[in-house]
Amino acid sequence: MTAKLSADNLTLIRGERCLFEGLGFALESGGMLLLEGRNGCGKTSLMRAIAGMLTLETGEICWNDVPVLKQRQTFHGALVWLAHRTGLKGDLNMIENLHFERSLRPQARRDPEEVYLRLNIERLKRLPLRSLSAGQQRRVALARMLLADVPLWLMDEPFTNLDREGRQLVMELVEEHLGGGGLCVMAAHQDVDINAPVTKIRLQ
Amino acid sequence: MKHAAIEQPGILSGLWATARRDLLLAWKRPGDVLNPLFFFAMVCTLFPLAVGPSAEQLEFSGPGVLWVAALLATLLSLNSLFLTDFEDGSLDQLLVSSQPLPVLALGKTLAHWLTSGLPLVLVSPVLAVTYRMPWSVVPVMMLTLLLGTISLSLLGSIGAALTVGLHRGTALLSLLILPLAMPVLLLGANTVSLAAGNDVYTTGIWALAAYAIASLSLAPYATAAALRISNE
Numbered sequence: 001m002t003a004k005l006s007a008d009n010l011t012l013i014r015g016e017r018c019l020f021e022g023l024g025f026a027l028e029s030g031g032m033l034l035l036e037g038r039n040g041c042g043k044t045s046l047m048r049a050i051a052g053m054l055t056l057e058t059g060e061i062c063w064n065d066v067p068v069l070k071q072r073q074t075f076h077g078a079l080v081w082l083a084h085r086t087g088l089k090g091d092l093n094m095i096e097n098l099h100f101e102r103s104l105r106p107q108a109r110r111d112p113e114e115v116y117l118r119l120n121i122e123r124l125k126r127l128p129l130r131s132l133s134a135g136q137q138r139r140v141a142l143a144r145m146l147l148a149d150v151p152l153w154l155m156d157e158p159f160t161n162l163d164r165e166g167r168q169l170v171m172e173l174v175e176e177h178l179g180g181g182g183l184c185v186m187a188a189h190q191d192v193d194i195n196a197p198v199t200k201i202r203l204q
Numbered sequence: 205m206k207h208a209a210i211e212q213p214g215i216l217s218g219l220w221a222t223a224r225r226d227l228l229l230a231w232k233r234p235g236d237v238l239n240p241l242f243f244f245a246m247v248c249t250l251f252p253l254a255v256g257p258s259a260e261q262l263e264f265s266g267p268g269v270l271w272v273a274a275l276l277a278t279l280l281s282l283n284s285l286f287l288t289d290f291e292d293g294s295l296d297q298l299l300v301s302s303q304p305l306p307v308l309a310l311g312k313t314l315a316h317w318l319t320s321g322l323p324l325v326l327v328s329p330v331l332a333v334t335y336r337m338p339w340s341v342v343p344v345m346m347l348t349l350l351l352g353t354i355s356l357s358l359l360g361s362i363g364a365a366l367t368v369g370l371h372r373g374t375a376l377l378s379l380l381i382l383p384l385a386m387p388v389l390l391l392g393a394n395t396v397s398l399a400a401g402n403d404v405y406t407t408g409i410w411a412l413a414a415y416a417i418a419s420l421s422l423a424p425y426a427t428a429a430a431l432r433i434s435n436e
Binding site for chain 1: 217218220291292294295296299435436
């Protein structure tokens with residue numbers, strides 16, 4: 001069974017501005033959708049719309065050909081969202097933060113220790129998140145994404161705050177995810193070098 | 205697909221998880237919890253100093269003062285219910301969680317009540333003594349506060365959810381919640397007064413319980429809907 005994310009004739013108006021009109025795409029297992037465009041052109045809004053958080057003027061987003069608004073819980077159970085704000089609690093340490101996630105999403109049968117090691121955050125487990133650097137916090141957010149066992153990754157500017165090695169790691173992780181039949185929607189204004197079928201949408 | 209067979213967390217796991225996380229956060233930042241409690245204690249102890257220590261006056265005004273102070277202390281604490289989650293992005297994560305949002309909202313409200321409502325109930329006997337409240341009335345007052353603060357936390361969560369996207373929505377939040385909170389205040393204060401006057405007071409207790417149950421069954425859905433609207 002493969003998963004499919006598709007959208008047709010999407011129009012979104014925020015305030016007085018029309019961010020996009022008549023936008024459509026179709027994404028299948030192993031595929032990636034790359035959203036490009038300058039700051040403020042609506043990449044994040046489109047991503048929020050895909051996650052079902054914004055009401056669209058026209059159009060529909062479908063997961064496996066069923067509109068997501070009709071199966072919000074199923075769809076949300078199939079996605080994890082790496083947002084611009086990490087959504088991690090600064091007062092809690094990494095383990096406490098990730099432990100909370102575990103009760104919200106189906107979890108991968110992956111060894112957490114291996115994930116920490118790969119992201120190079122295994123030494124930060126007991127430190128409150130607010131004492132970590134922005135890049136380290138982003139790595140913890142990536143760990144949350146890897147530990148969730150979901151087919152769809154929504155990544156909003158995943159390279160923010162990461163060093164060169166971190167950026168490379170994100171691309172490797174996305175490639176592996178796509179190789180395993182996953183899907184990825186990414187907003188980025190950097191060049192993304194990923195060895196997989198990439199659909200690009202350039203927002204004006 | 206390899207993802208299909210993975211077991212979903214149970215329906216109540218979201219409730220306990222959000223409640224546990226918020227309690228843990230409250231434990232790490234006790235100041236936020238102590239503020240409303242401190243406010244409650246201050247108002248209740250300052251009032252007798254201002255109006256004078258005559259026994260008759262204190263007995264007469266005690267239930268009203270305790271209840272008004274409890275209501276205001278709860279309102280004071282409500283503003284932060286969803287605000288920090290909104291600011292650090294964890295509210296967005298709750299909105300895209302596969303757990304039903306009303307359950308998660310209820311978990312947060314439960315933690316809010318445990319850290320703001322319940323402490324008020326627990327310290328109220330100490331303050332009631334200041335107002336020369338007879339010991340036989342103290343359990344009645346605690347029961348009304350217990351039921352009342354449950355309603356206030358639940359109703360308040362709707363207002364907090366509606367105003368979370370607005371900056372400095374505290375005044376608006378109070379205005380939104382006060383009309384819904386009025387019955388709780390009237391029932392609570394009057395029930396305690398009746399009990400102090402050796403009148404029949406059980407009707408008030410039942411009414412407060414009914415109000416709490418109605419809030420419990422409706423508020424989580426309203427809060428969830430409000431959170432979705434204010435995060436558009």
